[in-house]
Amino acid sequence: MSPGGSTDGRVVAITGACTFLGTELIRRLEEDRRYRRILALDVRQPPSIAASPSGSGNGAPQGAGGKTQFVKIDLTQPTIDAEIATLLDREQVDTVVHGAFLSHPTHATEWAHELEDVGTMHVLNACASSQPRRLVMVSTTLVYGAYPQNPNFLTEDAELRGHRDSRFVNDKVRAEKQAARFAREHPDTEVAVLRFAPILGPTVSNMFTRFFSRPVVPTMMGHDPLMQFVHEQDAAWALKLAVDSTATGPFNIVGKGVLPYTTVLAMMGRVPVPMPYLVARQLAKALWAMQVFDSSPGLLDFLLYLCVGDGARARDLLGFAPRLGIKRTIQDFIGVAPDDGATDVARAQG
């Protein structure tokens, strides 16, 4: 908690600096005096620090702050691990945040595999060589997979089953398994993995926000699983907490409360189109193959069975308690002002 202190402050390197969480984290770290330098690693310059050299107007400090430096790093390059290791050593980076993951399935599955699975290997190789004090990795609760056997709340020690035919999810599972092995083999580095529930919010863009932005949304006939979201600001706050903290291990970063899928759609005013699972699956497969539809068909399972994480570990060890309930998160996402002051969770419990 001591700003300054004996050390000059921490140095953080962030891969995937252009992602939503990356930019939000940079913004928060810029405002925190405990952090001396931030290295933004990505293939392109994050917009927030692009403005820094030619600050228009009076050149406000935030966002464009002097702490952040952009370094072009492409994790799909074969020898990038050595490059990152050199960078980490030279800049004396003590915390690595690995957030270079796709927020949306892509048809370029080979490239996605190189970026997420192999890219994680590169980052971990670099960390193994330069031994930073802390490594924080971004993941999602999708890695648990939606299965009929799931309990209502999945704790962090649940098996990471991924999904049988979603490479989008399975690449993340593989990245997580690598991180777990790295944590075992390098006990000197604190490894924390944040599994984010689907992030919703007015500014974030990911597969969920795109999915729920459509006016017409499929539902699986006769199925109505409980859904869980985390607000984008809560998610960014949790990531900052994880960088600050010394806690290790996986953490579910989830919002307060759950809602049935159809209720979520009703609150958003989307038109549900019930489809038999088998039909929807074939349709999604066809549309995916034709590159019309941008969600891989395997993800339909998340409309069938629930995949809800338990946030107790993050609450106890990271001190992260989500500030927005699921109802407010949805309202914020669709842009409706809250109807009353009472939080939905308070009413659910009272």
Next chain:
Amino acid sequence: MSKILGDNPFDDDEPTAVKKAPASEDDAAADASPDGDAGDAADGFDGDGDEWSASSVPDAVRWPAGHDMPIDVDDDVFLGEEAVVPPGEYGRTHGSTIHEFPEAEMRELERRVDAQRTPAFPLDMRNRVGMGFLWKRWRQLAMLGRSDVVDDFGRDPRATARWEPVLDFLYSKWFRVETAGLEHIPATGPALLVGNHAGTLPYDSAMLVHAVRRDHPARRDVRPLVEDAVFHLPWLGPLINRIGGVRACPENAERLLSRDELIAVFPEGTKGMGKLWRDRYRLQRFGRGGFVKLALRTGAPLIPVAIVGAEEATPMVAKVTWFAKSVGIPWIPVTPTFPWLGPVGLLPLPAKWMIQVGEPFDLGVHDPDAANDRLLVGRLAEAVRARIQDMVDEVRGRRKSPIG
């Protein structure tokens, strides 16, 4: 409907305060713009110029100035907040606001563009045609009969209330349930009701839940644990979940007990439901004793319950398995009514029901570690089964006739 970055058809309250001065470039671009958007051009204040800012970038400025956000904002800056201009400022700051909040504004716009959260033409119809009222009405209609808050396990209070009369009709009129021994259920604290299971559909757990809610002095809510075969049935599964059912698994049971809930388990599971008419009231193997382990670990009292009547309500004379597996259910029941009358045949016959709640088992003599002693667990499970079998036989003897 006068936000700079597009209007929001879902806005319940007219955002009177949100008069956001347009960027000065807008004025220049106004002439070049190809179309006037119905919504924004109408209020004649700004924004009709740039198609991109007016219609296709929705919802960026979210918080009308009148609304204080009811959450504590300590270190987080919500962009919308700082981008809102107080109403009086509108005239004076026209064209200059952008310089007051350059970062927030630009960051927001860049994000929107990067993210391509801008639906393509047919999809942004809602923003183009001023049919906000229609979508608002649609949302109201869609929320009918469901509440916007469910508890952690998915029980919807409004749906529960809606189905309550149906259950009560079944309970008091159709089955004429006689319940005895409810005083054995504690008024507070966790407890495990262990019952025998029968019937093609879990009417027995519904009746047990209703009995406790209706006749127990504390009106306690029972959370029945529902086996997978039923919980994942299309339509029925979600319905059961909305009115309080929870998927049966040790994690869920333990979580419920740790919240001092009263849960009902039917250890026979699908084996109990799959009994044929000739095996009626003959209790099947009690699972693998998971409920005993649960009671030992959590120290929750284990209360046996005998339910008589479910067998006659849906007498299953045969079950078809060869076709059912491919549909995803363990079997298709054949009752005197079921496949022949269609879905109507799934309605239960008006048998006479009796529910007897027995004295709690005293498991306090065992310490929680005993849950790992498999032989002990097996013995206790068998003891509970035998007790419930005795209770069932006793209650059947008391009941005058199955149609009573």
